[in-house]
Amino acid sequence: MHIEGMATVSENVRTRSVVMAGVGGQGTITAANILANALILHGYDVKTSEVHGMAQRGGSVISMVRFGESVASPLVPYGGAEAMVATELLEALRNLYYLAPEGRLICSRARVDPLPVLQGAVSYPEDAEQRIGELAPGSIVVDAVGIAAEAGDKRAANTVLLGILSTSLPVSEGEWLSVIERLVKAKALESNRNAFLEGRRLAQEA
Amino acid sequence: MAERRLMTGNEAVALAAFHAGTRFASAYPGTPSTEILENFSRYEGVYAEWAPNEKVSLEAAIGACLGGVRSLAAMKHVGLNVAADPWFTAPYIGVSRGLVVVSADDPEMHSSQNEQDNRYYAKAAKVPMLEPADSQEAYDLTRVAFEMSERFDTPVLMRMTTRVCHSRSIVEPGEPETVAAIPYEKDSTKRVMIPGHARMRHPVMVRRLDELERFSEEFGWQRVEDGRDGAGVVTSGVAYQYVKEAFGDVGILKLAMTNPLPSRLITDFCSRYEDIYVVEELEPFLQEAVAALGFKPKGKESVPRVGELNVDNVRAAFPELSEVEPPEVRRVQGIPARPPILCAGCPHRGIMYILARLKAIIAGDIGCYTLSVLPPLSAHDCQVCMGASITMGHGLEKALELAQGEDGYEGPGSHRVVSVLGDSTFFHSGVTGLMEMAYNNGRYTVVILDNRTTAMTGFQHHPGTGITLQEDESSMVDMEMLARSLGIKNVRVVDPYDLEECRRVLTEEMNRDAPSVVISRRECVLKVRDREPVYYQVMQGVCNECGLCMGIACPALVKRGEEILILPDSCTGCGVCAQVCKHEAIEPVRQ
Ligand code: SF4
Numbered sequence: 001m002h003i004e005g006m007a008t009v010s011e012n013v014r015t016r017s018v019v020m021a022g023v024g025g026q027g028t029i030t031a032a033n034i035l036a037n038a039l040i041l042h043g044y045d046v047k048t049s050e051v052h053g054m055a056q057r058g059g060s061v062i063s064m065v066r067f068g069e070s071v072a073s074p075l076v077p078y079g080g081a082e083a084m085v086a087t088e089l090l091e092a093l094r095n096l097y098y099l100a101p102e103g104r105l106i107c108s109r110a111r112v113d114p115l116p117v118l119q120g121a122v123s124y125p126e127d128a129e130q131r132i133g134e135l136a137p138g139s140i141v142v143d144a145v146g147i148a149a150e151a152g153d154k155r156a157a158n159t160v161l162l163g164i165l166s167t168s169l170p171v172s173e174g175e176w177l178s179v180i181e182r183l184v185k186a187k188a189l190e191s192n193r194n195a196f197l198e199g200r201r202l203a204q205e206a
Numbered sequence: 207m208a209e210r211r212l213m214t215g216n217e218a219v220a221l222a223a224f225h226a227g228t229r230f231a232s233a234y235p236g237t238p239s240t241e242i243l244e245n246f247s248r249y250e251g252v253y254a255e256w257a258p259n260e261k262v263s264l265e266a267a268i269g270a271c272l273g274g275v276r277s278l279a280a281m282k283h284v285g286l287n288v289a290a291d292p293w294f295t296a297p298y299i300g301v302s303r304g305l306v307v308v309s310a311d312d313p314e315m316h317s318s319q320n321e322q323d324n325r326y327y328a329k330a331a332k333v334p335m336l337e338p339a340d341s342q343e344a345y346d347l348t349r350v351a352f353e354m355s356e357r358f359d360t361p362v363l364m365r366m367t368t369r370v371c372h373s374r375s376i377v378e379p380g381e382p383e384t385v386a387a388i389p390y391e392k393d394s395t396k397r398v399m400i401p402g403h404a405r406m407r408h409p410v411m412v413r414r415l416d417e418l419e420r421f422s423e424e425f426g427w428q429r430v431e432d433g434r435d436g437a438g439v440v441t442s443g444v445a446y447q448y449v450k451e452a453f454g455d456v457g458i459l460k461l462a463m464t465n466p467l468p469s470r471l472i473t474d475f476c477s478r479y480e481d482i483y484v485v486e487e488l489e490p491f492l493q494e495a496v497a498a499l500g501f502k503p504k505g506k507e508s509v510p511r512v513g514e515l516n517v518d519n520v521r522a523a524f525p526e527l528s529e530v531e532p533p534e535v536r537r538v539q540g541i542p543a544r545p546p547i548l549c550a551g552c553p554h555r556g557i558m559y560i561l562a563r564l565k566a567i568i569a570g571d572i573g574c575y576t577l578s579v580l581p582p583l584s585a586h587d588c589q590v591c592m593g594a595s596i597t598m599g600h601g602l603e604k605a606l607e608l609a610q611g612e613d614g615y616e617g618p619g620s621h622r623v624v625s626v627l628g629d630s631t632f633f634h635s636g637v638t639g640l641m642e643m644a645y646n647n648g649r650y651t652v653v654i655l656d657n658r659t660t661a662m663t664g665f666q667h668h669p670g671t672g673i674t675l676q677e678d679e680s681s682m683v684d685m686e687m688l689a690r691s692l693g694i695k696n697v698r699v700v701d702p703y704d705l706e707e708c709r710r711v712l713t714e715e716m717n718r719d720a721p722s723v724v725i726s727r728r729e730c731v732l733k734v735r736d737r738e739p740v741y742y743q744v745m746q747g748v749c750n751e752c753g754l755c756m757g758i759a760c761p762a763l764v765k766r767g768e769e770i771l772i773l774p775d776s777c778t779g780c781g782v783c784a785q786v787c788k789h790e791a792i793e794p795v796r797q
Pocket residue numbers: 057547548549551552553554574575657661662730731732
């Protein structure tokens with residue numbers, strides 16, 4: 001008795017994953033939601049997973065988006081993400097184990113000192129960006145906040161990263177923009193649109 | 207017909223409850239259950255409320271279902287402990303319209319103090335239980351739950367977990383139904399549980415359990431998925447998804463109704479396979495049941511009993527079932543941990559700093575302020591559950607007093623005991639503790655951190671804000687008057703941004719030979735709209751890098767090399783660091 005709509009092994013292998021890593025309060029849930037809706041619009045089955053509660057108070061947070069014909073687990077297996085979007089350098093390194101060996105890392109050149117660093121118990125690894133380059137060849141590290149500021153609002157930094165990510169996903173520019181229009185508040189729309197397109201342009205040029 | 211939508215499990219439960227004609231819902235916020243009520247409250251024609259605690263919410267929902275409308279109570283797993291009293295007797299009296307209780311368990315303790323497995327609550331109370339595995343099931347099973355509740359005259363438990371509540375997947379909703387209210391009729395032998403009545407009701411429950419088991423055998427959502435020969439897996443909830451992905455086409459018995467369990471179905475399934483595996487999160491609830499039927503399932507010897515499951519640890523538990531080699535992963539060592547931290551400008555910071563400096567023995571509670579247990583604030587001594595700060599403080603103080611009476615005692619004095627809890631937690635279950643302190647002659651100090659919201663769960667209102675879930679004005683509890691009316695004469699209010707005042711008042715009250723309440727009142731900084739156009743900066747040159755200010759652990763205050771500086775974008779201008787600095791090296795800048 002095989003249930004209709006259930007995944008078979010081969011379909012599961014085809015489940016694709018993107019991980020968004022950041023610091024509580026940086027808006028990874030919102031960014032993941034935009035991505036998930038764009039993928040749905042394109043016709044995929046989608047599952048996401050996110051973190052609420054205590055970690056949102058400045059802890060490490062991670063949102064996961066999985067898509068394909070039929071998705072089972074909402075959690076990404078280790079080494080299973082074809083792309084990782086990180087809104088902070090340390091969080092990119094911390095969560096690297098989710099990225100597939102050939103996966104694409106897109107990271108904001110942002111530094112948020114965690115508590116042990118604030119305390120001076122340990123220091124922030126000054127070579128974080130360099131280590132990202134070594135450990136994840138082909139990674140893209142950009143000043144997302146600066147680019148977003150130029151696009152109209154530094155708070156649209158995550159949308160710059162989504163724009164970069166967009167070039168490796170089979171979702172059209174029009175589909176992306178229509179989801180951004182639907183999910184972003186009217187007064188932030190213009191800057192988010194610009195931020196997205198700027199990110200997309202950067203990646204296409206690279 | 208509604209469109210296919212990406213929804214969290216919590217949103218799906220809310221929509222399903224609405225579509226099932228639910229009219230009444232009550233909850234106290236708690237991760238990962240909070241968004242159920244928030245979403246439900248937005249639907250047309252329903253009544254939804256934040257109750258002061260989970261016991262209240264469940265009792266109100268019981269009343270509402272007896273009143274003839276479908277009702278829902280939603281809570282996090284530990285909330286059901288608070289609601290356990292009505293929980294165990296509600297199934298005796300049964301329902302009129304349907305009553306569904308949602309328990310959102312938190313394996314891994316993402317935002318909880320324990321990871322108890324609430325499936326045992328269903329078994330212990332003889333209540334039927336459904337376990338959804340994604341948002342579509344959360345939607346469908348919630349609707350089924352209401353029907354079951356009415357058909358079998360019992361509350362029904364929807365047992366969710368974090369990865370069902372807070373994962374999004376596509377939901378195709380069904381048609382909404384309108385459910386007419388059942389006209390109220392008195393039925394006191396069924397609903398008034400004096401011993402004579404309860405003795406008549408308990409056998410009814412036992413018979414009902416038999417009927418429910420027959421239902422569970424035939425229930426269309428119990429699903430057998432045929433697979434390759436040899437091994438079969440019994441599973442439920444989100445664990446099913448991990449099994450599916452880790453083990454491909456293995457035979458699966460996926461149980462959606464896990465109390466009462468379908469013994470015959472399980473026996474049939476297990477008889478077909480040589481090796482039986484059980485994959486479930488937390489306790490061996492299913493495994494024990496399968497074993498009791500005479501099988502020898504493999505389960506918790508390999509599947510973690512602690513923390514949540516995922517594809518990787520399920521695969522690692524039974525590599526013999528997996529055809530896929532896990533890929534190589536890059537784990538970077540030595541990355542500084544990033545625990546959660548009080549926000550820049552959080553009103554809890556200043557007063558917790560002073561309490562730690564005064565060497566208070568702090569009986570803490572559940573809320574953002576618990577984060578001040580971490581160094582460098584290192585403020586808390588103990589913490590158990592909602593409201594326990596005041597009552598544990600009471601016991602601590604009595605014990606230290608007894609100890610002080612012994613010859614040669616060298617420990618701390620009882621005056622150092624301070625209980626600390628937030629406003630929402632105080633209304634949840636602190637009020638009875640305050641009564642205990644006043645009535646039983648406690649002489650310690652209770653600090654209520656009144657930040658005018660339930661911050662940790664996302665800023666919900668409570669009886670102390672005087673605003674309802676719908677943002678309507680309502681009556682507001684006067685905390686000072688309440689404390690006084692309970693018999694506490696010393697009730698004082700301080701501003702936690704004023705460290706001198708905090709120190710003075712706390713020193714006085716801690717040394718007073720009488721019970722006192724100190725209310726530390728300032729709105730949660732994330733709720734404040736109109737900020738002072740001020741930020742602070744460290745005057746390089748004046749600052750001698752002593753690092754004292756770093757002791758308050760403000761994320762806006764950072765050390766770069768030897769230099770200490772304030773990130774203007776993060777600083778909210780609270781001024782706490784400037785008061786801590788002994789060299790007047792931190793000064794405000796007007797923006
Ligand atoms: S949310 Fe409010 S109460 Fe919680 S840490 Fe931030 S400022 Fe403090």
